[in-house]
Amino acid sequence: MSAGQIVFDGQDITRLPERILRPLRQQMQMVFQDSYASLNPRRRIGDLLAEPLRVHRTPDGRKHTPMTIAHRLEELMELVSLPRAALERYPHEFSGGQRQRINIARALVLSPRLVVADEPVSALDVSVQAQIVNLFADLQKSLGLTYVFIAHDLAVVRQISTRVAVMYLGAIVELGETDTVLHNPAHPYTIALTQAVPRPIVGAARHAPLRGEIPSPVNKPSGCRFHTRCPAVQTRCQNEAPTLTQIAPNHRVACHYPVLK
Amino acid sequence: MIMPLLRRLGQTVFVLFGISALVFAVFFATPGADPTARIAGRNAAPQTMEKVRKEYGFDRPLPVQYAIMMKKLFITRDLASYANRGELVVPEIMRAAPVTLSLVSGAAVIWVVLSIGMGVVAAACKGSWIDRTLMMAGLVGISIPVFWLGQVVNLITQNRYHDTWLFSWVPGLGYVPFTQSPCGWFLALVIPWCVLAVMFVGIYSRILRADLVAIMGEDFIRTARAKGLSPTRILLRHGLRTALITFVSLFGMDFAQLVGGGALLTEVVFGLPGVGRLTYQALNSLDLPLIMATVMYSAVFVVLANALVDAAYLFLDPRVRDAH
Amino acid sequence: MPTNTPSPPLLDVHDLCVSFTSRGQVIPIVENLSFSIGEQEILGLVGESGSGKSVTAMALMGLIDAPGVHVSGFARFKGQDLLGLSGKQMRALRGREIAMIFQDPMTAFTPVYTIGWQIDEQLRAHQSLSRRQARTRTVELLGEMGVPDPANTANRYPHQLSGGLRQRAMIAMALSCNPSLLIADEPTTALDVTVQAQILDLMRRLRTTYGSSVLLITHDMGVVAETCDSTLVLYSGRAAETGTTQDLFAHPQHPYTAALLASIPPMNGPRPTRLPAIPGAPPQPLERPTGCAFAPRCTYTHASCLPAPPPRFARLARRIRLPACCPRKGIPSPSAFAPAQHLFCEKPHAVPFPHRAGGSSSLIFRCNAAFAGGKGCLQDLQPQTRANTPGGRWRLLYRYARRGAGSCRGIRLRQVHTGALPAAA
Ligand SMILES: Nc1ncnc2c1ncn2[C@@H]1O[C@H](COP(=O)(O)OP(=O)(O)OP(=O)(O)O)[C@@H](O)[C@H]1O
Ligand code: SF4
Numbered sequence A: 001m002s003a004g005q006i007v008f009d010g011q012d013i014t015r016l017p018e019r020i021l022r023p024l025r026q027q028m029q030m031v032f033q034d035s036y037a038s039l040n041p042r043r044r045i046g047d048l049l050a051e052p053l054r055v056h057r058t059p060d061g062r063k064h065t066p067m068t069i070a071h072r073l074e075e076l077m078e079l080v081s082l083p084r085a086a087l088e089r090y091p092h093e094f095s096g097g098q099r100q101r102i103n104i105a106r107a108l109v110l111s112p113r114l115v116v117a118d119e120p121v122s123a124l125d126v127s128v129q130a131q132i133v134n135l136f137a138d139l140q141k142s143l144g145l146t147y148v149f150i151a152h153d154l155a156v157v158r159q160i161s162t163r164v165a166v167m168y169l170g171a172i173v174e175l176g177e178t179d180t181v182l183h184n185p186a187h188p189y190t191i192a193l194t195q196a197v198p199r200p201i202v203g204a205a206r207h208a209p210l211r212g213e214i215p216s217p218v219n220k221p222s223g224c225r226f227h228t229r230c231p232a233v234q235t236r237c238q239n240e241a242p243t244l245t246q247i248a249p250n251h252r253v254a255c256h257y258p259v260l261k
Numbered sequence B: 001m002i003m004p005l006l007r008r009l010g011q012t013v014f015v016l017f018g019i020s021a022l023v024f025a026v027f028f029a030t031p032g033a034d035p036t037a038r039i040a041g042r043n044a045a046p047q048t049m050e051k052v053r054k055e056y057g058f059d060r061p062l063p064v065q066y067a068i069m070m071k072k073l074f075i076t077r078d079l080a081s082y083a084n085r086g087e088l089v090v091p092e093i094m095r096a097a098p099v100t101l102s103l104v105s106g107a108a109v110i111w112v113v114l115s116i117g118m119g120v121v122a123a124a125c126k127g128s129w130i131d132r133t134l135m136m137a138g139l140v141g142i143s144i145p146v147f148w149l150g151q152v153v154n155l156i157t158q159n160r161y162h163d164t165w166l167f168s169w170v171p172g173l174g175y176v177p178f179t180q181s182p183c184g185w186f187l188a189l190v191i192p193w194c195v196l197a198v199m200f201v202g203i204y205s206r207i208l209r210a211d212l213v214a215i216m217g218e219d220f221i222r223t224a225r226a227k228g229l230s231p232t233r234i235l236l237r238h239g240l241r242t243a244l245i246t247f248v249s250l251f252g253m254d255f256a257q258l259v260g261g262g263a264l265l266t267e268v269v270f271g272l273p274g275v276g277r278l279t280y281q282a283l284n285s286l287d288l289p290l291i292m293a294t295v296m297y298s299a300v301f302v303v304l305a306n307a308l309v310d311a312a313y314l315f316l317d318p319r320v321r322d323a324h
Numbered sequence C: 001m002p003t004n005t006p007s008p009p010l011l012d013v014h015d016l017c018v019s020f021t022s023r024g025q026v027i028p029i030v031e032n033l034s035f036s037i038g039e040q041e042i043l044g045l046v047g048e049s050g051s052g053k054s055v056t057a058m059a060l061m062g063l064i065d066a067p068g069v070h071v072s073g074f075a076r077f078k079g080q081d082l083l084g085l086s087g088k089q090m091r092a093l094r095g096r097e098i099a100m101i102f103q104d105p106m107t108a109f110t111p112v113y114t115i116g117w118q119i120d121e122q123l124r125a126h127q128s129l130s131r132r133q134a135r136t137r138t139v140e141l142l143g144e145m146g147v148p149d150p151a152n153t154a155n156r157y158p159h160q161l162s163g164g165l166r167q168r169a170m171i172a173m174a175l176s177c178n179p180s181l182l183i184a185d186e187p188t189t190a191l192d193v194t195v196q197a198q199i200l201d202l203m204r205r206l207r208t209t210y211g212s213s214v215l216l217i218t219h220d221m222g223v224v225a226e227t228c229d230s231t232l233v234l235y236s237g238r239a240a241e242t243g244t245t246q247d248l249f250a251h252p253q254h255p256y257t258a259a260l261l262a263s264i265p266p267m268n269g270p271r272p273t274r275l276p277a278i279p280g281a282p283p284q285p286l287e288r289p290t291g292c293a294f295a296p297r298c299t300y301t302h303a304s305c306l307p308a309p310p311p312r313f314a315r316l317a318r319r320i321r322l323p324a325c326c327p328r329k330g331i332p333s334p335s336a337f338a339p340a341q342h343l344f345c346e347k348p349h350a351v352p353f354p355h356r357a358g359g360s361s362s363l364i365f366r367c368n369a370a371f372a373g374g375k376g377c378l379q380d381l382q383p384q385t386r387a388n389t390p391g392g393r394w395r396l397l398y399r400y401a402r403r404g405a406g407s408c409r410g411i412r413l414r415q416v417h418t419g420a421l422p423a424a425a
């Protein structure tokens, strides 16, 4: 069951009929965490990338010709810094980082405006992760993309995003500019989160970790969902669910007692 | 623990109802065929036809017919065979059931013990000649047809070598009730048991070995080894115990299917008056009430066994316990 | 050979090699790995996926039994060579003296038994305890690991617990027989960040409460920095660098370590527009270059990196960092090399390893005899030689002699005067 609205480009896409939705979908694409599972192992990279072009039409309603398709594929390979020869090869012949590049290329085939990336770098090695983060940043600049970048690594989030939404048990608890949220967090959960991230700095100040564990999503706590673990919990938190409220320009928090600096 | 069991029981009752209705529909509610004639048998006299029609209510609506049939099967138990001069069907099955049950239970003991032994040993010696020999033997067991094996064994033990010291103890074909002579019962059944078990030993040992080998690669086996446990303990307490979950579910189905009449060939070959042979005779003489009753009986068994397997699951696998 | 070790290390691994055979080909997975863990020390083993971290741990535990596997080297643990023990001797050690915890606590417990049953089992495998005594101890252990309501939790099945609780139970099980060494293979990778912090906190406390040494395997440099006393960086099955965590993070000596640290996005300070990423990907075991495994991705590569793996400056003394790398003279190394370089390292095959332990600074130079035709280049230095450098004044403390042959393997300098002196004469 789902409720609520998803507004894309001024239209609520949860209510649109399939016919209007389909062209809109071209403008939204996804990249997933598991770079291997999201590529059909029996098809060449070239085929995989060409498929959306064969199915969809150009913005002005014409079909893609083999010429334009080949051209587009080469362009894409260049965008994600893979050799052209990669088009002739199969997914298993690539390393994790290269496969993630291919996934990104596939997301970009139809020139979307929005790319939803679900943990795209968390399965990658540290030394390769930086390459992909850079690629995301470069593509954003050169193609003017908008990302919804889902990640659990705060350092990566800080590197790539303009604004951050912190979620806990299915609800946004804090939302704002990256630097504000990560350096002046107001929600106790965000604070705990920023403190819990292990930093590659020896002797960095350590904070007492958060107590307890994330409750199961099937029976969420009453009131504020974080109250079972919150170091600043008050009676009000147990009964009344806080709503996302503005505490500063461009900074919203769902907490009865936000930490204000 | 209690709730899932009760729920499972409710489901079983529902499934039984569905199956009985289906069986009834297949036999008596097929459009274009008059069930009266089929029950009364070929060339029955018009009076008989009339009697049958009255008795079974074939002139009344289908639900009533169904109710009468179920009453005759389960409550009054006076469903009678016309082909066989009024023999009551339900007691006939009740007489045959212990024979089948004796045959299948004995075979089951043999096949469970042997296949667990073979599967475990093969898995423990994975890749060695022992493993290959055992699995080859299993494959041979699977591919020997049971009726052929039965005939050959009969030929050897009853004819050819019956008078040698080796097989002189083998009694003639047929069944001896346990209540009459436990020893005779055992002697009469021991060869059928082995013959029936051969195929299942093959299947089960191979399945168990494959399962065990897969399980021995699991993370928790690595943990068990890191704990410093002995290989035997790891294989039996951690490996076999986990593999038993699949084993038991398969076993339940096969056992039920055999008790329900699936051991037909063995029964026929060894002249055991079990449910399978009864079905076989009923089919030969197109004895509709008897066929209907045996089918119902076997359906009941399969469904009950299914429920039992699920209950066993609840005990064996704590994950299933909580999933309900 | 002079060493400054107060007591012999608990585990001393020397030249560990592990290889698998696949389709008739020998695949070297771990090559010539040497390290040691002292009493109550936490050693971090870091490396990328496939670098052989788990294989190393499993080899030490004697848990690799794949067909065609070949393990060689020594691993001295309390006077015994782990790699030479019989299956039975190893079993007695496993779980009692050396325990292991695994990455995924969900699949690491047998699903059909309760947590308590499984901990009891380990206790009773190594100690003669009654069922009841074992359970009492189990409940006690679970309580010490911060499991709420331990008596009830012991009666629950693995799938009924959350990831964090399962990992706590796993640690309780590992510690049940008071092992001297705990090998933790990515114990927090499968956990949520906030829970990870709890578990790391617990691991740090173990050392004082249980007196266990820990070999902590991870791929997260942050975890290492927060938890480990010393660190071993593994790259493609070979040790790249080892040293105290503090030194290693402050002055990474191996280009790989340096690049790895640089490529982690910072949490503070200005955001770089691009991260200094390492190009390429780690080589597959079969495609490892003959020379330095990192050479294809290294910015400092030069001729001497390629023909053969860089010599390991093996075991001059404990706790000396051993970057397996031969940086090229003249090109700035990733971190500032010791200032004395100019004076003592005229020859391209003498490689400096600054080593500053405690207050007094000493410097070690490795003699890359492999590149000098087998002849040590620091041979001619006289004892007590002094040198002035921009970084201070140095005195030759001693020479490490190659066993057997009289040639020099390296030298150790002691700083006799700190501070910037006038430019070296
Ligand atoms: N039984 C085996 N047979 C052949 N190769 C193996 C075997 N076990 C591991 N390997 C290989 O050894 C290499 C190192 O594996 P290992 O599991 O030690 O990596 P790791 O450093 O622990 O990585 P990760 O961070 O992914 O856990 C891999 O390339 C792997 O393919
Ligand atoms: S040996 Fe050479 S290639 Fe390898 S890390 Fe050192 S400088 Fe780079």
Ligand SMILES: [Mg+2]
Pocket (backbone or CB within 6 Å): C053, C054, C055, C185
């Ligand atoms: Mg591993």
